[in-house]
Every structure is written in structure tokens, then in C-alpha cells.
Amino acid sequence: MDTVDTVDKVDKVDTVVRTFDVVVVGAGPAGSAAALEVARAGYSVALVERGPFPGAKNVYGGVVYGRVLDELVPDWWEQMPVQRWVTRRATMVLTPTQALTVDFRTQDWGRPPYNGATAYRADLDSWLAGQAVAAGAMLVPSTVVTALLRDSSGAVAGVRTDRPDGDLTAGVVIACDGVNSFLAKEAGMHRGREHLTLGVKQTLRLPREAIEERFAVTGREGVDFEILGCTGGIPGGGFLYTNLDSVSIGVVLGLDGLSEAKTRPEELIAGLKRHPAIAPLVRGGEEIEYSAHLIPEGGYRSMPELAGDGILVAGDAAAMCLAAGIWLEGVNFALGAGMYAGRAAAGALRAGNTSRTGLAGYRTMLENSFVLADHRRLRDLPGLMLSDRMQHNYPGLVCDLVQGLFQVDNPRPKPGLTRLLRASAKANGVRVRDLARDAWTGLRGLR
Numbered sequence: 489m490d491t492v493d494t495v496d497k498v499d500k501v502d503t504v505v506r507t508f509d510v511v512v513v514g515a516g517p518a519g520s521a522a523a524l525e526v527a528r529a530g531y532s533v534a535l536v537e538r539g540p541f542p543g544a545k546n547v548y549g550g551v552v553y554g555r556v557l558d559e560l561v562p563d564w565w566e567q568m569p570v571q572r573w574v575t576r577r578a579t580m581v582l583t584p585t586q587a588l589t590v591d592f593r594t595q596d597w598g599r600p601p602y603n604g605a606t607a608y609r610a611d612l613d614s615w616l617a618g619q620a621v622a623a624g625a626m627l628v629p630s631t632v633v634t635a636l637l638r639d640s641s642g643a644v645a646g647v648r649t650d651r652p653d654g655d656l657t658a659g660v661v662i663a664c665d666g667v668n669s670f671l672a673k674e675a676g677m678h679r680g681r682e683h684l685t686l687g688v689k690q691t692l693r694l695p696r697e698a699i700e701e702r703f704a705v706t707g708r709e710g711v712d713f714e715i716l717g718c719t720g721g722i723p724g725g726g727f728l729y730t731n732l733d734s735v736s737i738g739v740v741l742g743l744d745g746l747s748e749a750k751t752r753p754e755e756l757i758a759g760l761k762r763h764p765a766i767a768p769l770v771r772g773g774e775e776i777e778y779s780a781h782l783i784p785e786g787g788y789r790s791m792p793e794l795a796g797d798g799i800l801v802a803g804d805a806a807a808m809c810l811a812a813g814i815w816l817e818g819v820n821f822a823l824g825a826g827m828y829a830g831r832a833a834a835g836a837l838r839a840g841n842t843s844r845t846g847l848a849g850y851r852t853m854l855e856n857s858f859v860l861a862d863h864r865r866l867r868d869l870p871g872l873m874l875s876d877r878m879q880h881n882y883p884g885l886v887c888d889l890v891q892g893l894f895q896v897d898n899p900r901p902k903p904g905l906t907r908l909l910r911a912s913a914k915a916n917g918v919r920v921r922d923l924a925r926d927a928w929t930g931l932r933g934l935r
Contacts, residue, residue: 508532508626510833511647511658513633513671515542517819518803518826519664520616521560525830527624531837534656535620536628536649543613551604551712551729552612553820556858558601560827561619565602569611571731572710573597574604576703580765582717586887587765598709606710606729606736612819628656636661636674636799643843644675644798659842660833662800664826667782669792669805677793677801683786683870685724685811686746688753689738692773696733702769703730714816717883718760722749723874726760727816728769737761737770740783740811742874753780783818785811785874788867794854795832795847802829810863811870821859828853869933872926881916885923888912 512523515537526533539545551574557564576593597603621627628649637646637655646657663671672678703711715726723742728735739756746753761770784790784807791807794800802808803822810817832850836842854860872878889912892903903911913923 506659507646507655507657508534509658509837510534510660510662510830511536511656512625512662512664513647514664514666514803514805515539515617515627515629516613516664516666516803516822517616518805518808518822518829519662520613520620521823521826522662522664522800522802522830522833523620523625524560524616524623525827526834527620529830529834529838531834533620533625534628534658535617535625536631536633536647536656537617538630538632540630541610541614542617542627542629543608543610552607553604553817555601555603556820556824556827560823565600567615568605569607569615570708571606571608572705572708573602574606574712574729575709576705576711577604578711578713580713580715580717581883581886582715582763582765583884583887585764586884586891587763588887588890589765598707604712606712606731608731633665633671636671639798642797644796647671658798659837660798660800660847662802662826662829662833663805664801664803664822664829665805667784667804667807669801671799672792672801672805675796675799675801677796677799679792683784683790683807685740685742685783685785686753686780687738687740687783688757688780689736689777690754690757690775691731691734691736691777692770693734693776694770694773698772699730699733699735705730708732715760716878718763719756719879720749720751720759721880722746722751722756723876723879725816725873728766734776735770735773737766740785754778783811784809785870787811787870788860788863791863795844795850797844798842798847800829800832800847800850802826808859808863810866811873815862815866821863824857824859825854828857828859866933868929872929872933875926877918877922877926881918882926885912885916885918888915 509531510526510533512519512535515535523533523535575598578589578591581588632650633647635648636644639645644661648655663669665671710730713728718726719739722745724740726739728737784804786807802825808821808825832847836846889908892908
């Protein structure tokens with residue numbers, strides 16, 4: 489076996505046998521996908537998880553888009569623990585008294601290979617980790633990684649854990665340790681441009697029949713609503729989605745805005761539940777879960793370095809959450825990044841070069857896939873979505889515009905779209921040139 493130099497607690501350099509070819513830190517979607525790829529390539533891999541089991545500490549408020557699993561788990565839709573298959577997606581824009589909804593549904597998403605699904609993260613993460621273990625990965629639960637190990641050249645050569653004699657040495661460490669990744673920071677890979685939001689979710693138990701009646705679905709069909717204008721002017725948005733016999737409702741909030749507003753997230757969720765467009769959907773729901781989670785929503789410009797000497801970063805640890813208006817995605821990017829990280833690590837081991845140069849193929853794979861291609865193309869949209877105008881002005885502008893279009897004020901003639909747009913913009917404090925500039929930014933990102 490190969491040997492590496494590691495520094496012990498008194499900085500003494502010892503030469504020891506490599507424990508594993510790869511150590512993956514974090515058994516979320518990115519980590520399990522990475523471990524699965526490494527194990528299938530024939531290399532030894534430890535999947536280290538601080539919780540008692542994969543998914544034990546996770547909170548999830550959205551939808552899993554599973555098509556990336558086509559490359560990892562054939563016929564994944566027959567195995568993955570799913571609550572409902574999303575056949576209806578809606579984007580809602582709210583003011584205190586108005587609601588505009590763009591609502592789309594298709595039966596195509598209700599049959600293989602599907603599009604998106606709601607799932608409990610505890611179930612999903614355990615299933616994904618089980619795939620890695622079945623392929624040969626070693627799951628190491630209830631273990632906290634406390635530091636990186638380095639060889640005499642300074643390259644990452646493993647991790648230190650909180651277990652007695654718990655140093656795990658490896659040719660490559662894949663950091664999938666979540667938002668605010670301390671491993672990426674310790675490796676000097678973060679560039680100080682993190683943008684975090686706080687996702688807060690309440691899950692309400694409702695009878696399955698009530699969900700089907702209120703959301704107009706049957707069987708395992710599900711609904712995902714994304715909501716703008718429900719956060720009291722704090723940069724962010726809201727969500728509502730259906731599980732089998734519960735619904736999850738919540739908000740995602742910019743940390744700075746939340747602090748300045750001196751408003752508690754549960755107050756915003758309570759207000760959302762009282763809104764006339766939402767109240768009939770959640771009426772009578774019994775709270776069975778309340779939870780919160782940091783989300784890296786800064787997009788492409790906030791990503792750290794992705795590869796270093798002996799280390800790769802993937803998933804939330806690499807800020808790979810896409811928050812770009814109609815696209816709110818995270819798990820699929822984590823799965824893709826983890827898969828490519830595992831392939832890059834296996835390729836570097838095969839070539840006998842786990843330096844930054846030897847691991848550079850990871851970024852190339854990401855750039856040639858949806859993971860970085862989508863983030864790069866949509867890089868301006870997170871800033872637009874969290875801007876003051878989008879949060880404070882545009883919900884009222886859009887709702888007033890549509891209300892004016894539908895309102896009948898006979899004997900006065902209909903005012904025309906241009907006049908209505910100018911009036912709505914003025915009433916909501918939006919200059920036409922700012923509206924045009926923001927529209928161009930949005931269209932450029934969507935081209």
C-alpha cells in the first residue's frame with residue numbers, strides 16, 4: 489500500500505500506511521454519490537458522517553430532481569423513497585391582499601423517468617448511502633472530523649476525527665461537509681464571498697384525502713409552490729409542497745435582512761399561512777416538525793476553489809445551490825458534483841497524481857455538465873432575485889398590473905397595457921429604466 493506523511497497532535501511527522509484511498513466527509517447526497525463512484529472504481533473509501541445515520545441532521549424544503557441518478561442508479565425511480573411525484577409546479581407572487589399564480593401541470597411528470605419528487609431527507613440520504621455501502625464503501629457514522637491531515641509537502645493527506653486514534657489517512661479527501669464547510673476553509677479554498685440564507689420549514693399533517701382535494705391531485709401526484717412577496721420585505725422567498733400525508737410550508741431569508749428586520753421566522757410563516765391564497769390549503773394542519781437550515785444561495789460567484797492538493801469540494805460545501813427565480817435546486821447539483829468528484833478522485837489515483845493538477849479534471853467535468861454550466865449561465869439571477877426592487881417593489885407592481893388588466897371600470901374604456909404598466913410602476917416606486925435593466929438581466933440569464 490502507499491504511504492503518506494501525517495502530522496500528529498504535536499506536529500511530529502510520522503509515516504503510516506494509508507487507511508483508505510479516499511475519505512469522503514459528509515453522507516449527504518454529494519458525499520454518497522462520491523463514495524459510490526469511488527467504490528465502483530475499485531478503490532477503498534470511507535464515508536464519514538457526524539450523525540448517527542445519514543440524513544439524521546438534515547432539513548429539506550423543496551423537491552428532488554433525480555434525473556442525474558440515471559448515471560448512478562439505473563431505474564432509480566423504482567427504488568428511491570419518494571413521497572409524491574411533482575406533476576404541478578406553481579410560482580406565486582403575493583402582496584398582503586393579492587396573489588398572482590403561474591400554474592403548470594403535466595401528466596408527463598407522473599410517469600418514468602419523472603421530473604421531480606418530494607422526499608424526506610432522512611429517507612433519501614439513508615437510501616443513497618446504502619447504495620454506496622452496497623458498492624463497497626465503509627460508512628463511519630457518529631464521527632466528527634476535526635481537522636485535515638497534511639503530508640510534509642503541505643498536501644491534504646487525510647482527516648483527524650474525534651474518535652480515539654481516529655486519524656484516517658487517504659490519497660484524496662472529498663469535502664461534502666455542508667454549508668460553511670470548515671474543511672474547505674481550513675484548506676484555504678474559500679474566497680470570502682459566501683452568501684447564506686436561512687431556510688425555515690414547518691411540516692403540517694393533513695389527511696391524504698384533504699391534500700388531494702385541496703391541491704387537485706390524485707394518487708402519488710404532488711405539487712410544488714415557490715412564492716415571492718411573503719417575507720415582509722426581507723430578501724428571500726417562500727415555498728409550499730405536498731408530501732403523502734403532510735404539507736411543508738416555509739420561508740428562505742437573507743441573514744442580514746432578517747437581523748435588521750428583527751422579525752422571527754415563525755412569525756413570517758404564520759403570516760404566510762394566514763394569507764387568503766394559502767390559508768385554504770393548510771387549514772387544520774397539525775404541526776409535526778419545525779426546523780431550520782443554512783443554505784448557500786450566492787451562486788456561481790460565491791463558490792470556493794473546487795480542487796486542491798489532495799482535496800475536492802462538492803455539494804453545499806461548494807455553494808452549489810441554484811436559487812435563480814423559477815429554478816430552486818440543490819440536491820441534483822450535489823448529486824452531480826459528488827459523482828464527478830468521485831470520478832476525478834478515482835482517475836487521479838489511477839494516474840498516481842492526487843495533486844491539484846492531478847485533480848483538475850474535476851472542474852473540467854463540472855464545466856462540461858449541468859453543474860457549472862447552469863450556474864455560470866444563471867450567475868446574475870441570484871442577485872436579481874434578492875435585490876430590493878424584486879423583494880419590495882415588483883410583487884406589488886405585477887399584482888397591480890394584472891388586477892388592472894382584469895378590472896372592468898365601465899363606463900371608462902380599458903386603459904391599455906402601456907398605461908397600466910407605467911401607472912403600476914409609479915405606484916410601486918419603480919423607475920421604468922430600472923424595470924428595463926432588471927428585465928434585461930433576467931432575459932440574459934434565461935437565454
